Amino acid sequence: MDKALTDSLERYIVKLQELSEVLKGPRTNEFRITKRNLPAIALKSATDFLAYCALVALFRRNIGGLSEASCVAVVAVPSQWQLKDVHDAAKIILKDKAGLKFCLHPTSKHRRGWEIDPAEFLESGEKLIIFTQEGSVLHEDFELAATLFDRLAVCDVRHLRALSVFRRCGKLTDEQAAVIATQASERMEAIFRRDQPASRAAMKLLKVARVAPGNERLLDVSKGFGEASAWAAALKKDLEDWRQGKLPWAEVDKGCLLYGPPGTGKTRFAAALAAHCGLKLEATSVPKWQSFKDGDLGDMLKAIYQAFGSAKENAPCLLFLDEFDAIGDRAKFPSRHETYSTTVVNALLECLDGTEAREGVVVLGACNYPERIDPALLRSGRLEKHVRFPLPDATARGEILQFHLPSLAGNPALKEIASRLPGKSGADIERLAREARRIARKENRDVNISDVRSRVQVPPPLDAKTLYRVAIHEAGHALVTHALLLGKIEWVEIYDNVKNFATTVDANGGMFMEAPSREFITRWDTMKMITSDLAGAAAEDLIFGHRANWSTGNHGSDFAKATTLAIRMVTEYAFGNSLFYLPGSVDMTSPPKLWEDLALRDDVTEILEEQYQRARDMLDGLKPALLKLAEALVKHKRLDAVQLEPYWPGSRKVPQPTTQSQKRRQH
Known part of the structure; x- marks a missing residue:
């Protein structure tokens, strides 16, 4: 009896599910993708094709949620892709569909407020798809109304290879496809030029980006850098305890400012620190933010949000912000730049505060003049730890020379030379090594210790x-x-x-x-x-x-x-x-x-x-x-x-x- 009842219930559930699919049919037609002329789309625009393929995949895996009459879908677009590119592809798929709206969400909130009114999109009750840049802040009303959140996976390896076939660009290896997938959407036309091998562009990108696993030559951050070395050791221990669940993230130094003379090697220290602590490195600078695209306020804010968004995505991560003193101080901005600069500082404060949790992200700023930085950025909870980064001592100078002249790393004379270079910065020592290598190249041989000695300016004896x-x-x-x-x-x-x-x-x-x-x-x-x-x-x-x-x-x-x-x-x-x-x-x-x-x-x-x-x-x-x-x-x-x-x-x-x-x- 019990078994018969169970079988009946199972058959009944199956019939209900089939009926539900039939009832859903009329409401999901717009997302049941009909066959398009994919070769024509690929030939017309590489960007449209890749965004099209990614959207089709997203719609298919979310068909249930998208079928709801009052669906509000938030689609996070990777930071290297333009929202407009994805919107253009969406219009190809969902052309002239009634009862459906799109919203390209602003990448930042201005001082005067949001430049968007959610009520205009939500009041009609139509289905709404919101494209937002990954890592940027979402308007509070959209956050409340959203029924579906997903991330757009652009540049899938299969899609890249299909595009390469349609444009007669040849075959791509996994490594080549992987490096292309990290590029900005604006670069796709240059990579996939018709009848030209995409592998050639990929190899150029790999030449710039590739670092052979296990062969990285990094400085030893545990000694030679004064207080910075002590802080690096403490951070590594705290991160190990956090990973093991022994220490809450709130107890880890989440922000630090390194300050000191120019050319001391703060950037190389950051790379070595990330490896020392087992963190992914995301490196950028305030001047890079300022020069992003057209350099207007929206572009700079977008660059800031993208940097923090990428760091969150790759956590545990070290986000290195070079030339941090270029951000300025709100109390000292000239009146003609006050609105722009104040908005930028406020956006950075928002990111550092972490209104959205940034667990696993350590922010490391570097500068020469800490007194030029807005004090609010250096308070507790932001870049709260301040570490003077000195000129390298004799030990660190020796390590830097070995770093740039690995073939001479075991030569004791190299340490002796390093000890005779007081007051020299990491950049000075790098130049010395570069000049020594140039001497060896001219004579078509390997660099030797005499080449290094010949470039050291020996102080004259004192009478x-x-x-x-x-x-x-x-x-x-x-x-x-x-x-x-x-x-x-x-x-x-x-x-x-x-x-x-x-x-x-x-x-x-x-x-x-x-x-x-x-x-x-x-x-x-x-x-x-x-x-x-x-x-x-x-x-x-x-x-x-x-x-x-x-x-x-x-x-x-x-x-x-x-x-x-x-x-x-x-x-x-x-x-x-x-x-x-x-x-x-x-x-x-x-x-x-x-x-x-x-x-x-x-x-x-x-x-x-x-x-x-x-x-x-x-x-x-x-x-x-x-x-x-x-x-x-x-x-x-x-x-x-x-x-x-x-x-x-x-x-x-x-x-x-x-x-x-x-x-x-x-x-």
Whole structure:
């Protein structure tokens, strides 16, 4: 009895299903695709053909949902395809079908609101197909009304091969079809030119894009890059815990800003970091967004949304945004560009906030001037971690040279050369390697270590007179720093460029100090720092009656640091002659701006002159100690903390002779 009842129910269900299909028939005619002249479509337009095939496949797999009388279908179009191209193909399929509307959704929401009224499309109750760019934000009303969501799979391998046949473009391998599938819709006509092999275009694309699996030569991000290396190690550990379900995504650093001098290799670091952490790399830049298509507001917003959309699609992913300081600061935009620029910053804030979850996407920005970036972009929850990316140290310089000269990677002389390149950026080292390879090419042979050495500019040896001046300069820094109790001096050294060479800083000497951490800073603290910065020049002035230019030669020079701190004293700390607080009021990267503000210029000049004189007066009282310490530096070239103790004023310790083992350890 039970079995008979079960059989009856099953037969009844089958009949109901058959009847349902019959009833659906009249309502789904528009999506039951009749045969079209596919060769004619392919010959007319490669883009129309590929979009046509993709839409047919989408309609077939969603025939049930599309048959509903009040269907609102949202179709996400891949970011490299134009909505108009897909719309044109849809009109070929569904030409003159009554009761059906199309909507090409805007790629962004402007400051004044959406440039679309959903009511115009929804009020009639007709079927509606909304084409939206993948990764862009959907209008809230369409989100609520949608009954079907799907992604358009354009450039299926079968469709690409069919197009190639119809246009007599020859056969395509899987690899060739795969690289063509990633191209923008505008490129399809160039790839599938009639009677021309599409494989030729594909090979050109592969030549640009291909990186042989397992053969990537990447820098080691775990060492040589200071704080950036420490952050990379912490990120890798957090991501491993997240993958294993031990750590929620909310606990992972989702945004970081790397900042530092130009040419330091931030882009290469990003690529190596992605591999180090097992992340897919999506790399772009603010200038690329600005130059996207016509460069108008809509195009730039589209480029931003596409970048974040692609990163979400490829999660876990590292989205690298180079030249991030080009985005600007809303408080400083010229009035004629204010609307455009403010809208762009707001769109970027929206993407970084992740109103749509961006789990698995780490955003890494890179720039030279972080002070030019809108502060809202750098707050918690956005690019909240700020890591200074320094010039590479000796270890990192060696790795960069090995990266660009892999055939010499095992040669110990390469590390020695790298150690003699203080102050050189990753770009400088890459150029050196390129020049060495050019020498070898001219002689039709492999590059050797002599080629590299020949391109290194060796600093000239310092004569006794110049070396003594350097010693006076560094002794001045050391004595004033010690007297003002600014920190523990680890060592002081000078370089004669004969037996002693600079490896850490691009200078003739240096004082290296461990400064204590400070919870707050007083006016006297900042004054002491400036006094210490100016002490080297003051020592030269005291002993020789004038100073050399090495106190002012670059952005990292003594006077540059002192001037920057003096500006901050006045504008940020209210330590000048006025009590105002005006952070960011002066563009530190634009010296003319400083001189336009006469009141600020007067305040800064007064601070610098006062502290320079203070340093000179202090050293005048310590002149015997200054001369004695300078003579010791000339003799030993380097003195560490223990060896320095006898030279401090008031010390009763007697200088000890430097042993050979100590000399070897020092150098």
